[in-house]
Amino acid sequence: MSMLELITKASASSDHLPSDSQYPIVLNADPILLNLKPQNQQPTDASFIQRVEGWKISQADSDIIELGQTFYKTLKIKLKNPNSFTKAEFITLLNSYLEKNNDKLGSLVVSGLSNDEGYTKSLLEKLGFLIGDAVLGLILEACFKFEIWEVIEALIVLGLVNGSGSVSDNLVRKLVERNRADLVCLCVKHVSNLQVSDMLLVLKFFLSPSKDAYSAMRVVRKEWEVQTVSVIETATDKSLAVLLMMAHDEFTTSELCLHYLVASANVDDVMFSVCVGKLSGVEIMRFVRYLKKWLVKYQKFPQVGSVSKGSSAHGVKVLESVPSLERVTKCFGLVIDEHFTSLVMHPEFREEVESIELVVNSLVAEARLCCNLANLCAGLNL
Known part of the structure; x- marks a missing residue:
């Protein structure tokens, strides 16, 4: 034809x-x-296009x-x-x-x-x-x-399914309406070019899930548990197991789903900033407390900060959905940028930020020490 x-x-x-x-x-x-x-088998010199x-x-x-x-x-x-x-x-x-x-x-x-x-x-x-x-x-x-x-x-x-195509325009919304949190996590992980409306819907869904959504969210928690146990039993690099235990322990079921969004490479920072700016006061508070958990964990277990996500090649599928310290810090910065007035004026917000400041100061001091040691080692090598 x-x-x-x-x-x-x-x-x-x-x-x-x-x-x-x-x-x-x-x-x-x-x-x-x-x-x-x-x-034309005998092209003329007058035309450059044949x-x-x-x-x-x-x-x-x-x-x-x-x-x-x-x-x-x-x-x-x-x-x-x-x-x-x-x-x-x-x-x-x-x-x-x-x-x-x-x-x-x-x-x-x-x-x-x-x-x-x-x-x-x-x-x-x-x-x-x-x-x-x-x-x-x-x-x-x-x-x-x-x-x-x-x-x-x-x-x-x-x-x-591609996020920029007409096919997926309503995919995330339909999954949220059906409370399929497990499939929403997969969308965040695998669908490129997510739209602002999709990201905002997912962010609010994970921060304020309905009761009916917890059934599918338990499927996500079970996946984290299986992966963590498998790594503990088989991985030679125990930092992987520590990292996965960090991501699992003390986080609620809905917060485990939130890992996928915060860690996703498919989430554009500018678009994510717009989504953060549209959160309600309650949602901001929940998100700040979620980020604080990560900062505290990285403070307690600094050795996992250098774990390469390339280790997912060992079969640890959920490892790439563990938010890095850099990513957590960037998200917290977006919250500050978008909701500075609320965080300063409301006592409850201010108390959380002040407690986070103590954790951040500890991380900064450790980073400076590591830099000084690195410079010393570099000088000795010379």
């Missing part, structure tokens, strides 16, 4: 499907470029686009009649779509498994890159309808 045919077909669609550009086209550029040739012809994608790529369009149409019709559309039917439909793509690419996935969610996750791992934004949006809609959380988890972890 030529490019002109693709454009013409998309424009003539009576169902107003999204354009084909929203569907990924698996292209091998080499044969396409080799088939290109000048329209038109070419012969652009054509492979039949397999064309078939994949067709499969995406057909699946989009079918699923959209099914979702318009929710009473006659079941969870089992959706899983079968999704698996069939992915299996057909698998056949076009030469069997990337072993077939013969049952049509369950585990099999669907396996298909998504191998073939998820073929899913365009429009199709992904309908898949998420169906997953929310039938509460298929395992598939949503797979889509997030595999990086198929």
Whole structure:
């Protein structure tokens, strides 16, 4: 199918499907470029631009686009009649779509498994890159309808959801409304380009969780416990175990979820500052106390400050979600910048800040001592 045919077909669609550009086209550029040739075999010197012809994608790529369009149409019709559309039917439909793509690419996935969610996750791992934004949006809609959380988890972890795309505009909000704190943590960890509205929603959700949210939050706590025990039993570097115990002990269940947001590399400091500025007095107080816990812990266990997050290569998945001392200090600075008047004028806030000042002074004194020792060692080496 030529490019002109693709454009013409998309424009003539009576169902107003999204354009084909929203569907990924698996292209091998080499044969396409080799088939290109000048329209005019005898170019004139008057033109610096020479038109070419012969652009054509492979039949397999064309078939994949067709499969995406057909699946989009079918699923959209099914979702318009929710009473006659079941969870089992959706899983079968999704698996069939992915299996057909698998056949076009030469069997990337072993077939013969049952049509369950585990099999669907396996298909998504191998073939998820073929899913365009429009199709992904309908898949998420169906997953929310039938509460298929395992598939949503797979889509997030595999990086198929991007924070700047239209597909994820309401993803975080829907997860918060469903009190799926575990999946919200995964969004913070894996979804790039989170929007300000998403970050503010997550921050408030973790600082003031509803009672119904604690069930999913306990799943997050259990993950930290399992990882910590595993590190204690297997890791040769005991600083890793100390770091994870620091992140677990004395923190509430909702604060464990807050670790993901504070430590996330996907959170822009400027946008996070805007979110902090929109917190209520109660939320500010809770956030200050949360940050104070971290400062006290780093004061008690200074040896873990140099633990490399690269150690997550040892299989410690949650290690990258442990806020560093630098990150905690930066967040506390944002709170001061945005709420200085409140922190100074209210006695309760002022008492917390004064207690934090003692911890910070201790950390500063230790840092100065370390710098002096480092300079001394450098001088001896000379």
